[in-house]
Amino acid sequence: ASFGFADVDLGAKQGMVDAVFHKVASRYDLMNDFMSAGLHRVWKDAMVSWLAPPSGRDFEGLDVAGGTGDIAFRIVERSRGRAREIVCDINASMLEVGRERARKRHLDGNVEFIEGNAEELPFASGRFDAYTIAFGIRNVPRIDEALKEAYRVLKPGGRFLCLEFSAVDVPVLDKIYDLYSFHAIPAMGGVVAGDKDSYRYLVESIRRFPHQERFAEMIRRAGFARVEYRNLTGGIAAIHSGWKI
Numbered sequence: 520a521s522f523g524f525a526d527v528d529l530g531a532k533q534g535m536v537d538a539v540f541h542k543v544a545s546r547y548d549l550m551n552d553f554m555s556a557g558l559h560r561v562w563k564d565a566m567v568s569w570l571a572p573p574s575g576r577d578f579e580g581l582d583v584a585g586g587t588g589d590i591a592f593r594i595v596e597r598s599r600g601r602a603r604e605i606v607c608d609i610n611a612s613m614l615e616v617g618r619e620r621a622r623k624r625h626l627d628g629n630v631e632f633i634e635g636n637a638e639e640l641p642f643a644s645g646r647f648d649a650y651t652i653a654f655g656i657r658n659v660p661r662i663d664e665a666l667k668e669a670y671r672v673l674k675p676g677g678r679f680l681c682l683e684f685s686a687v688d689v690p691v692l693d694k695i696y697d698l699y700s701f702h703a704i705p706a707m708g709g710v711v712a713g714d715k716d717s718y719r720y721l722v723e724s725i726r727r728f729p730h731q732e733r734f735a736e737m738i739r740r741a742g743f744a745r746v747e748y749r750n751l752t753g754g755i756a757a758i759h760s761g762w763k764i
């Protein structure tokens with residue numbers, strides 16, 4: 520079966536997303552390196568650099584759709600162990616892989632893993648210094664609800680950062696990227712993860728996601744100020760930033 524995402528209702532979409540990540544959880548990190556040729560590490564580093572978590576004072580961040588912990592670990596490491604992070608994800612299998620990784624890196628004192636939905640976060644209003652979400656918001660059925668929740672859980676003065684696949688704005692690269700994503704990614708997903716359909720879904724969801732300017736406008740509409748974005752690798756990915764003031 521292939522995922523016809525245009526036709527499914529929002530509740531069904533979440534169910535499909537959950538099935539994909541339950542299935543790939545144990546191979547997720549390996550597949551990321553493989554499919555992006557390690558680029559996802561560079562992009563994640565860029566997001567955490569832009570956040571610049573302070574190493575001199577207490578800082579509590581929330582990483583939504585945080586999966587196996589990549590962003591949270593980087594934030595804690597960059598703060599020299601001062602920051603605390605909560606990884607919130609809807610998928611227990613991804614969180615379990617994350618907990619194990621945190622233990623191995625001796626970061627389990629700073630990083631907590633909590634199951635929850637980005638559209639209805641299980642946290643009090645005004646709690647966090649930063650809200651991050653990497654390659655996650657695209658999977659959430661109601662993006663506007665997730666943005667509203669991001670705004671709600673941040674302290675005044677808190678920072679919103681979102682890393683997501685975006686629209687390539689470089690001639691020729693866009694053609695190469697189309698070929699790579701429509702043909703190579705599902706094929707590799709078939710070989711390495713035995714799961715061509717999940718990776719076909721991945722590519723389809725990237726196509727449907729709003730481009731840089733439109734997404735910036737959605738973030739403004741959720742209440743954020745000073746919204747701006749930076750393209751990464753010619754727009755294959757982009758980081759959007761905003762502030763709750």
Ligand code: SAM
Pocket residue numbers: 533536537540583584585586587588589590607608609610613635636637638652653654655658659660
């Ligand atoms: N942030 C991690 C990273 O960059 O490696 C994981 C990204 S992974 C591509 C997408 C994650 O979004 C999955 O772990 C999935 O379970 C999670 N997710 C999907 N829908 C969600 C929702 N409604 N609320 C919270 N997390 C969700």
